[in-house]
Amino acid sequence: MADPSTSPPLTRASVIEAHKLIKTYIHHTPVLTNASLTELASRPREAASLVGTPWEGRRPARPGKLNLWFKCENFQRVGAFKVRGAFHAIERLKRETGWLTGGGAQMGVVTHSSGNHAQALSLAARSNGIPAYIVMPTISAPSKIAATKGYGASVIFSGSTSVEREAVAAKVIEETGARLVPPYDHPDIVLGQGTVGLELQDDVEALMAGEAADRATGSSSPPTKKKGLDAILAPCGGGGLLSGVALSCEGTEIRVFGTEPSFQGADDAKRGYESGTRVESVSTLTIADGLRTPVGTVPWGIIYERKLVSGFYSVTETEIKDALRLVLERFKIVIEPSAAVPLAVALYNEEFRGMVEREGGGEGWDVGIVFSGGNVSLDALGKLFAGES
Amino acid sequence: MADPSTSPPLTRASVIEAHKLIKTYIHHTPVLTNASLTELASRPREAASLVGTPWEGRRPARPGKLNLWFKCENFQRVGAFKVRGAFHAIERLKRETGWLTGGGAQMGVVTHSSGNHAQALSLAARSNGIPAYIVMPTISAPSKIAATKGYGASVIFSGSTSVEREAVAAKVIEETGARLVPPYDHPDIVLGQGTVGLELQDDVEALMAGEAADRATGSSSPPTKKKGLDAILAPCGGGGLLSGVALSCEGTEIRVFGTEPSFQGADDAKRGYESGTRVESVSTLTIADGLRTPVGTVPWGIIYERKLVSGFYSVTETEIKDALRLVLERFKIVIEPSAAVPLAVALYNEEFRGMVEREGGGEGWDVGIVFSGGNVSLDALGKLFAGES
Known part of the structure; x- marks a missing residue:
């Protein structure tokens, strides 16, 4: 590892420089949409489904259209x-x-x-x-x-x-x-992972511009005013990906949120962010096995001290499994459990959904979801879902 | 169903007309490639892996580069x-x-x-x-x-x-x-399914042209002479898809092959094609559950009587499962067992691979593989692979 003191400054510009250095080695992975997942996320949850959750008895959030854009790093080289x-x-x-x-x-x-x-x-x-x-x-x-x-x-x-x-x-x-x-x-790792956020922003803008052009030629409806994402949800383990993505959004109007499992204290970044002190050790066996580590100090500086991350949301093991099942069965792509965490937040976390209702004024948000990886064996999937049906 | 006597003639031109009628309703699904599956298919099998197969003791085929192009109908509406x-x-x-x-x-x-x-x-x-x-x-x-x-x-x-x-x-x-x-x-069904073949041909030509352009600007190597597929492998159950794809290739130089499970006589089309008489009933519980039906009479006319299909290859249940596992674990996409049958032929069937060696002169072939659908539940996948590892 290069001596951290020689690393480029932790800025959006440095993420852009990092992208130039690595782009011939990596896949520019696709940004995909899925009508059925966007529809599910946009529909208010049934009151009955909130029984037994912290939101039991509350009016289910009405986020408006939660338009989901999936950055498919499961198709990246080595699968992540x-x-x-x-x-x-x-x-x-x-x-x-x-x-x-x-x-x-x-x-x-x-x-x-x-x-x-x-x-x-x-x-x-x-x-x-x-x-x-x-x-x-x-x-x-x-x-x-x-x-x-x-x-x-x-x-x-x-x-x-x-x-x-x-x-x-x-x-x-x-x-x-x-x-x-x-x-x-390490700063070099953070800057490299941040390139995920750059590609996601660029591709969503291009896809939206394409849709707007289609609408303009196809009908007399006015061109859309939107020109990009409102937010990005990324999983948070050691925090390299999340802090890198946050850097990639610095100076844009895109808000970045961290997502974690809540099981056995795996929501260390959330607890640290809310209490003001980084949690330094975690011991959890969450199925999201890429997210079992505490946040590192370099990511923490970006996430908390510079407040480039706007907040954290956590989900239960069942919610992660439900999201994972939807991705495999409806989206027909394979992701690992850790990668299902941000989608689980969008689908099931009423704090997040209620925040979108308030901030989006009922019109909804365009949300980037990072599918961080796809390395899960069929045997592991089988064990995860054994006995359910 | 429209009266078959009023159906358009069973020609490539009619498949093109069918595409015009349906294209606003369906997804134009992507054609994807996968370096690791192409590499696996191109590598001669180990002699040891042929023990217990009909090819035990033979020299493993050397097909040359088996460049695979996957038409992803698992991403189609309703998943097929x-x-x-x-x-x-x-x-x-x-x-x-x-x-x-x-x-x-x-x-x-x-x-x-x-x-x-x-x-x-x-x-x-x-x-x-x-x-x-x-x-x-x-x-x-x-x-x-x-x-x-x-x-x-x-x-x-x-x-x-x-x-x-x-x-x-x-x-x-x-x-x-x-x-x-x-x-x-029915002719209208066959013509509709044939549009899979049209899109596959067009997209592979466009992708190859893009690669050739990249090579031309990137280096001094001569532009490639190839301008499309050598062959397409499609699964065959009732034969609607296979015969439609065959029609879509009529008059091109692309050869179309049918692929089937061999389990409990599920290779009815192969047996019929080789004996000259359509097999009218089949009773099999192959895991490729979309391919349990005998070939219909309308498809048969195209497949056998007009010889628009060049031949059939079959694979075992284990070979189908192995191919399915590779697609999920390496390609990170979900297909149903029936959709894994053509890939299993490309990877494991030595008759097919030997034929490519002869016909391709050791230089290999560009082969279109139809991933026909992705409708399989996690529970079904779990059962399929339970106890393996």
Whole structure:
């Protein structure tokens, strides 16, 4: 990882620069819409469905048209947005004074991760002919180990606590001179993930302009005044994606909200944001397994201290599963549980929906939803929904 | 259904006319590619993986680059290509002399189906303000009954044999004057389904032209000579889709192949094609539940008598499941088991792959794969893959 003190300033302009560095390596993933999900989100919930929730007995929110625009990072390389940060980290390293000339590309990069970041960094390293060392717990799923090795990385096993993993990573660094690339808590990673937000904004504007042009030629109705999104909902684990997206919206009128599972305290960013103190540790087994980590300090500065995130909403495990089921059965695309969290907020969280009712004046909002990844096995899906029907 | 004797001739030009009639009602679904599936298909199979297959001991085929282009009818309205035929059938009825003036639109349409055709016809009828009567077996899945009613159709229950269902449909016709719209065995249905093939051809040509332009500006390499597909693989149940696609390719140089499950004789079209006699009844419980029916007489005329289909290939239940798993886990999109059959042929059928090796001279082929639909529940997927890992 490049020395953070040499990183570009954390601004929208730097996200645009990051996009220039990585765009030949990543997919420009599609922004899709789905009439049936937009209709479901726009319809007020049945009063009966609020029984047993914190909103029991309240009038269901009437958000108006909740027009949903889905940024499909499940179709990204390695199946998740993580490649954006990983490729940006490598590009920045290549530009760090002395790294290449000091033999950095031969010494390589290292991280401790068993998830999408491990595969993302492996791919980014291989694409640049750089060795990658991935520290994974011995108990990792064989499919994840195989996938990481498949990208050409050296997998080094460790115990499963973070202390054990960090100790092994430190040993790798000592022996190889490899540079650590953390999964989220670094400016270069945040700037890379923020490119998700740029593409989403641009593509929605283009799609809206296309619709407006169709209306203008197709009928005499006046051209629409809207020219972009009102808000973006992104999942929040370590906060790299959320804070990057927030940076990408700085100076626009688009509000960015974080979304989290509420299970076993996984809503650490929400609690921290509302209490004013970052929650530093979390222990949860939420099905949204990409969102089990506490927010990092670099993301926290953007999210809370600079207030570039407007608020947080959380959802239950059942709501995440219901949203996931809708995406698979109606949208016909595969996303991982973590990626279903923002849609679950749009569909089920009455605080969010009530806020849209107030702020949108009953006319509704255009909302960008980040489908952050699609790495879930059929077996895991089967287990998740076993016994339901 | 319009009187078949008034149907347009079964030609490519008529498929083009059909497309004009229905294109405002249907989605122009995307043609997608997937680097990892194309790479898998292009790589010769391991000799060890042929043990226990009919090709055990043979040299694995070397097809060259099997470049796959996926026509995603899983993203079509109601989740399957069936809306094309249904909308075309209604458009043709509206143009039949005397049908509208004789009160046809008030009397409605009827079919007996528990699958995608039921929902497709219901939607097409509702879009035209025409009543639809759907005869379904009492034992149909509650979700299918609910979905069909959700499109505004009247559901009438019957026993589950085809004789019982036809008897109930005949009674509905007698009582209401509704016109029967069969699922595949009618020229108007065949012409409607054939529009899948037209869009696939056009979009692949456009995508290839775009790639060639990119190459021309990006480097000094010569523009490609290729300007379209070599072949299309489509699933074959009743044969409406396959024969329609074959018509859409008439006079082009694109070869069309039928693909079927081999389980319990579900490869009826293959057996009929090779023996010269249409197989009139099939009893199979293949997981590709859209392909359990024998080929109809109208499709048969196109497929066999006019030889617009070049041949058939079949695959095992395991091969269908393996292909389905790859699509969900690597492509991140949801298709139903029937839709996985053509991909399974491209990946696993050594007859097909050997034929590509011979015909393509080792340079490979560009192959269109029809993903015919995406209507599968998470519960059904869970059951299909339960206990595997």
